[in-house]
Amino acid sequence: EGAVYGHLPWPCQVMVLLNPHSGAGQALHLFKTQVQPMLTEANIAFSMFITEKHRHAWELVREENLSRWDALVTMAGDGLLYEVINGLMERPDWETAIQKPLCILPAGSGNAIAASLNYYAAKICLLKEELLMSCTYFLCKGLHAPMDLVSLRTASGKRLFSFLSFSWGFVSDVDITSERYRKLGRARFTLGTLQLLTTLHVYKGRLSYLPAEEPSSMSSQGEHSRLSAQNAKQVSLCNGKPVPSHPQQGCALEDPLLVPFDQPLPKDWMVVPEEEFVSIVCIYQSHLGTDLLLAPQAKLYNDAIHLFYMTAGVSRMGMIKFFMALEKGAHLTLNCPYLHYVPVKAFRLEPFTLKGDMTVDGEVLACEPVQGQIHRRISHIITG
Ligand code: ADP
Ligand code: MG
Structure with a gap:
């Protein structure tokens, strides 16, 4: 099955999708005060896309020219990453699109994947801004690993x-x-x-x-x-x-x-x-x-x-x-x-x-x- 881990190129360019209503509505503030200074220091250039509605991230990612980005980053809860993954899988080039490294910066009320990643890495439970810092640090280091996905089908054809x-x-x-x-x-x-x-x-x-x-x-x-x-x-x-x-x-x-x-x-x-x-x-x-x-x-x-x-x-x-x-x-x-x-x-x-x-x-x-x-x-x- 070959090597499974990879590294982001350096310097790199990432697309940030941010849901301003995630969690208690602090995502943009947290990004500016906590995340941005770390990215600058790590030489990670980003372009920010603030989502305006439900399924916005889904549509953006489906149409986006992915060759512009080394990684797709969501600053939100789990819901936005779900939209990104489904947007990628709806593309005609899904097979390569879904290989683009993804990153979650937790700012939602449900941050299960961030908690899981942190648990695999350190076996400790971090909350709120500590969890966010930990995930931002993961991004700065640039290591990525494969992740399983589950394909779901409904009786109505979804x-x-x-x-x-x-x-x-x-x-x-x-x-x-x-x-x-x-x-x-x-x-x-x-x-x-x-x-x-x-x-x-x-x-x-x-x-x-x-x-x-x-x-x-x-x-x-x-x-x-x-x-x-x-x-x-x-x-x-x-x-x-x-x-x-x-x-x-x-x-x-x-x-x-x-x-x-x-x-x-x-x-x-x-x-x-x-x-x-x-x-x-x-x-x-x-x-x-x-x-x-x-x-x-x-x-x-x-x-x-x-x-x-x-x-x-x-x-x-x-x-x-x-x-x-x-x-x-x-x-x-x-x-x-x-x-x-x-x-x-x-x-x-x-x-x-x-x-x-x-x-x-x-x-x-x-x-x-x-x-x-x-x-x-x-x-x-x-x-x-
Ligand atoms: P939380 O963890 O707080 O639930 P999520 O990131 O999981 O936060 O997002 C919850 C929902 O918000 C998702 O369904 C997403 O489509 C939706 N959403 C994203 N951007 C907006 C927006 N600008 N206005 C309203 N809903 C949005
Ligand atoms: Mg959610």
Whole structure:
């Protein structure tokens, strides 16, 4: 697979996309006072693009002459990087465009990828301006590494690329309902969590996945706790090989592990026996939020989707304990019988009722059947 790390040229020229409304609305001020002096000193020239609306970064990057830039930098929360990645993947030259080094300077309320990068580099948790300083320092050093992406397809034909997480139920509700507390920055998630705990909703649907390891060697969960797709009553036997041809929208990158929604799952897939969930989260980096260490075992490119699901029946106290343990990444040691974890290569979620919104990298996606698979090392990100 060849060498995986690379370096920015020096001196270099970067495109900075900044969302002035990220987090508590301080991004531009923080850039001028904290980031700019460091870039000047490191001989990194930049051109600033301030986003004016939702999806602006997506459109800018899709049309941009990328040969002008050595890296694309976002100064925002995770949402803006999500737009940049999707803009790149919608280009006719996506295969080379997605190799452009990306960089995140955290200024949002959800800074999960910045927290993850910092965790891989130093195993410590930094907040706010310290996290920003650390990431700016990564940019000054110019080292980049490959990053996995997950290709998502929805039943209605949407094709999206995600670098961080996909969620439904409690976790995505927190992200969405806490929007109104945006001015509080990171505290909006805490408040949102407490508010939603007063009524724990149940989300019904069928969850299936392709395990990352052979089922026999799976240790975290016994094989007995789930049915293979072959044996599941609801799923008819698969008669053929995966068919990667979906009604094509945008990017031509194929998903060889996925079959169209109207076809039965390949026989090496598993179907989760439970159909009532409090929350389902697929995460491919360590952090779900600045101080939410959901997947301590994750790496930038370990070719795995970490699938967590909380089944119905968990008490409010159980949820509080779970969230408290998340800060240290100790939730699996709680041995909570409702919390399940399994590393997978691909998943499919078919909601029975279109209840609640889903989120992809913290951005809203209307509820519908979704499936996705991991793509190893297809993007590159500035790291420590
Ligand atoms: P946060 O972490 O605070 O949520 P993000 O960077 O993730 O910050 O951005 C949140 C959303 O703001 C994204 O959906 C993005 O499209 C949107 N956005 C970007 N620029 C603007 C703007 N000028 N006005 C309103 N929304 C914007
Ligand atoms: Mg966001």
